[in-house]
Amino acid sequence: MPDMDTLFLFGSNPTEGHPIVSLHLKKALANGAKLVVADPRKTWMARRADVWLNLKPGSNIALLNGIIRVILENGWENAEFISKRTEGLEKLQAKVREYDFDRVEELTGVGRDKIIEAARLYARADKSMIVYGLGVTEHQTGTENAMAIANLALVCGHIGRPATGIMALRGQNNVQGASDLGPLPATLPGYQSVTDPKCREKFQKAWGVTIKDKPGLKSVEMLDECTRGNFKGIFILGEDPAQTDPDLHHVRKALESVDFLVVQDIFPTETTKYAHVILPGASFAEKDGTFTNGERRVQRIRKAIEPIAGMAEWEVISRISTLMGYPMTYSHPSEIMDEIASLVPIYGGISYDRIEKKGIQWPCPTKDHPGTTTLYTDLFSRPGGLAQFMPLDHQGSAEVADETYPLVLITGRIREHYNNGSMTRRCAGIAEVVPEELIEISPEDAGALGIAHMDWVKVSSRRGELQVRAKVTDRSQSGSVFMTFHHENALTNVLTSEHRDPITGTPEYKSCAVRVEKV
């Protein structure tokens, strides 16, 4: 990574969200890499960028189309790569022609000089890398946003070579593993579809049950069904939807309506308030297991102390299952990993012995396979192995600022805290240096609203309101404000909207309309 020539950071604030990834990026910058940052906020990286594309929230696609148009019109594309490894450029070319400078500036607020310079820095470098974050995916057009980024990388052929490619920064420690290993309604562990008879057959044989051939409900659909009285029992393992999901009033109603709710967590949370049974969980220090990081590296966690409540989650699930008539008799998590390896080809070569000293990156199909550091060096994972360009149109955010709610609220993280804050707020020192939620507001907007630094303000949206103190800072641009969701005393997600990416179900956390008033 430190060898790249240009870093294009898109909707990601790694110095706050992924501090150690940011160290690698900083090293690249120290080595002379050029930096392009697309972010509505003036982040640490944006301050140091060669080009800061300060786009309006929700205008990612328009910006990317504008950049791709400049690249194609100047002949900066990688023609050899396009002809050998991709298809469908003509349609993309026709689409991006509709995004001239004037239109792009109107939609994004970013002027022509910046777009040309960003296009040049990215396209003309030998090794360019795109790092993107939740500023891309947490929109109703999240999937399209990610595709638009792929279009850009493919046009320039900056993919499949070291120090190039697209790196998505995953939010949580094991978000990769949690997707890999099957808690998804449409896929069995290892992304093996429940609708594919061969996949079902394999798991049915191993597990000794009949698996339904229709996908189940996504978490949000289960909650929707609860509010209609159509869903009866939920087991929530280590998650706090009553604080971290958007549109909290809806979530609370759902959790109140369900007949039987079991929540397992290490602390009382907003969600445990609704439980019928609360089961104590074990922290990562109290059990053996593995996490898979954002670069697909399967690494060990190790039991350092005895579980404080006496049992770890894997033992609890096993016992419940056994009591329900489906016996699970594991004596150690390594046996579960061995079972995973036998059923999930991408984890086929993983075992605790092999990752004792150092983790392995999947795909790792066999016991003698070294793991895979770079994906797509030869072929893309489509039939025929060619990547397909996707013509995409600007759609914007589902909810935009208007007279009643004139500001756009962007939510995200700060470095010191983590998610619902149940862990970091209980750490000495961290709670001391960042004791409360603050809304970041630009000096211009604060001035217009008569708000001074650290004043109390009321923030309201169509769905709810809260009170919080203001941090007046040029990290926010005029027109948008920023809050985290780390604090129980200001539940930011009472404000956020119900809109989601229809393909992934990811909520539009990065954009909703609010009003801010001094109290």
Added chain:
Amino acid sequence: MNELIKMKINGMDVHFPKGKTILEVCKDAGISIPTLCYDERLKPHGGCRLCLVEVKGRPVPLASCTTPGEAGMEITTESPRLTRLRKTVLELLLSNHPNDCMCCEASGDCSLQEMAYLYGASLDRFQGEQWQLPIREDNPFITFEPNKCIVCGRCTRICNEVVMAGTIDLANRGFNAIPETAFSKPRSLENCEFCGQCVSTCPTGALTDKKGRGKGRSGDVRKVKTTCSYCGTGCNFYLNVKNDKVIRVTSDLTAPVNKGNLCIKGRYGYDFIQSAERLKTPLIREGEGFREASWDEALGLVASRFRALIEEHGADKVGGFSSSRCSNEENYLLSKWVRCAVGSNNVDNCARV
């Protein structure tokens, strides 16, 4: 670029790629050379003069950390002359050091202590002025005992080269040189990230983790290598455990992702583990509140209620949410539980939120 060249170290032929320093070549070959100002995360500094080696044909010993290896070099890493020089360097450092190892937080994890022991340095060979500076504890995470500082510059370099935070730099000159914040302001979020990288690289007891002080030194703890449970980067570190309690987090320099580097959460975000507010026993709703229950009672109730709901309403009315915070094995098991014990596909995780 990867052309291999050859030199002799202590009479042994060693092949190495061009561009490596003598110190790096020696380390790769398993030959240990004493250092104080060296940290593989930092650019070579050449400050402490402990890593001196003799190079045939050169009149004076050279700092191995800053000298590139060249083809045909003949290196000697141990000799009476080098031992004498290294011992003198250590004795000069000890002339302005408290030498209070029995009370020092870093005892057992202090390069100065280790080197002084290895080279049999005497504590009082050089007598002279000594710093009498107050201990600084003006922040929640980092204790600075300036009298123990050997001014190797590792803390200031990691802060500026690696973290690029610019919190501290060497202030003053000569005998008065010391790592300092701008205008000696207390560390706060205004000027510091509280990543503790400076603590992780300090070779003495000058910079230590405030939260772990007095709770157990290096030799008293069990170090358990693990993976951070916060963001998705996948940093490794050691949980330092004493009496079944996590008292500190220390760096793992061999970690493939983070190479010993950590952020505020990784290094200082551990005391939630022993928080008094942890849930310690199952709780069952009773009226408006909850009552404590045994595992047997709670799990029996969970199993029987789920079974009853499935019998009455069908498996499709029951499901589970799994978590990106839990392990791979637990995610697999929850998915298996829903599909086998419940009999539906209603299982999802929080990856999308």
